Amino acid sequence: MAPGRSFRLPVWEIISRCMLCMAGLVLSGYAFYVETSKEADHSYTAMCDVSESVSCSKVFTSRFGRGFGLVELILGADSPLNLPNSLFGLAFYIMQLSLGVLPGMSVSIVLLATSVLSCLGCVYLAYILYFILQDACIVCISTYVINTLLLIVNIKRLLIQGTAILKKRQ
């Protein structure tokens, strides 16, 4: 048997990954829509703009809304990499979804590594949201929950694969 093909993916893993990534894609897509609408028309009010302190468009159009506020510092505001955070989110969920259906140990490692990275990104964004912008962005908080659940799925996947390899060796 080819090494990558020796383990079938559990159904619960495929289903939960699909649901989490779909939800992530919808939220990131919506965040991108709100940001571009708000930038084109400042009087635009999004569905997630509930009040002064519960506003998502305020967060998306803040200086932390593009390139995590970091690209600007390193490469400058006009860098082509200074994209809305939501586009990094879209790329991340597309990658988790398309790689996630492939079996294999190296795939599991890449999935877990990028998932850990995304959770570090979420801790950073949550810090900015709570302490600097002092805003309750519902869309943002939902993506933190999704990324945490996705991390659990990716940890479980690697653990299952590891024990399967050990059993085979016996």
Ligand SMILES: C/C(=C\C[C@@]12O[C@]1(C)C(=O)c1ccccc1C2=O)CCC[C@H](C)CCC[C@H](C)CCCC(C)C
């Ligand atoms: C929509 C989203 C998060 C919401 C939000 O980012 C938004 C929209 C934002 O503008 C913002 C502003 C200020 C404070 C908080 C926020 C956010 O909360 C998704 C992130 C997901 C995650 C943090 C992506 C991390 C990607 C990794 C770096 C891995 C990259 C790998 C791929 C590119 C292949």
